[in-house]
């Protein structure tokens with residue numbers, strides 16, 4: 001570990017120390033949490049590190065947060081790792097992110113909730129390399145019978161892309177006579193989303209100070225609660241998760257009722 005990286009680790013410990021430790025109600029844990037893992041680049045820049053170092057630090061945060069979510073009983077965690085728009089970045093950065101994801105998947109026994117997590121990748125895989133796609137299939141198959149939380153990794157994922165895909169699937173089903181146009185309702189459309197068999201997304205968290213969805217879970221977020229933090233993702237800790245969950249537990253979710 002370089003000096004700058006060690007300073008980064010020390011800084012994270014300080015962040016953790018000064019972040020208040022709040023209490024959460026263990027009987028009201030959100031079933032499904034979405035996280036926009038943002039701020040890796042700014043985190044790295046502030047420390048004079050490369051953007052790819054920020055992504056690496058972000059991957060470490062994902063391990064800690066997945067472990068924590070598993071511990072408190074979150075059943076589904078959907079994390080935004082790479083959007084359909086992120087291809088606009090320099091090829092070197094895109095390559096570094098893809099390589100990191102490959103590495104991450106290859107080390108799954110030590111990393112991402114090696115113990116009991118079911119891992120799935122959501123998004124359009126057609127643009128991913130054959131090597132990465134093969135690894136994804138291997139990891140999904142290897143973890144498919146696990147009974148712990150499901151970790152959905154959104155990779156080349158876009159909410160609009162997902163809705164378009166669902167619309168195409170629905171149109172195809174109509175043309176094959178499997179369903180009538182009138183039969184297409186919310187439940188049916190939900191089932192065509194990548195998260196089709198998951199419960200509703202209760203809470204969406206975005207670190208790094210940005211307050212937008214950036215094309216994440218557009219269909220699923222209809223009644224999600226939102227929580228934003230200025231902390232960049234590499235500095236994010238289980239204590240931040242606790243604050244987000246405590247805040248979520250105070251919200252009055254009316255779903256259009258009174």
Ligand code: IPE
Nearest residue numbers: 037038039040041042081082
């Ligand atoms: C999020 O961090 C990771 C990806 C989008 C792949 P960023 O790389 O967007 O970090 P910032 O927003 O530039 O700080």
Ligand code: IPE
Nearest residue numbers: 036037038080081082083214
């Ligand atoms: C959203 O972050 C995508 C991921 C975190 C993977 P971006 O950094 O791409 O979003 P914008 O560009 O700030 O909206």
Ligand code: MG
Nearest residue numbers: 038039040041
């Ligand atoms: Mg960003």
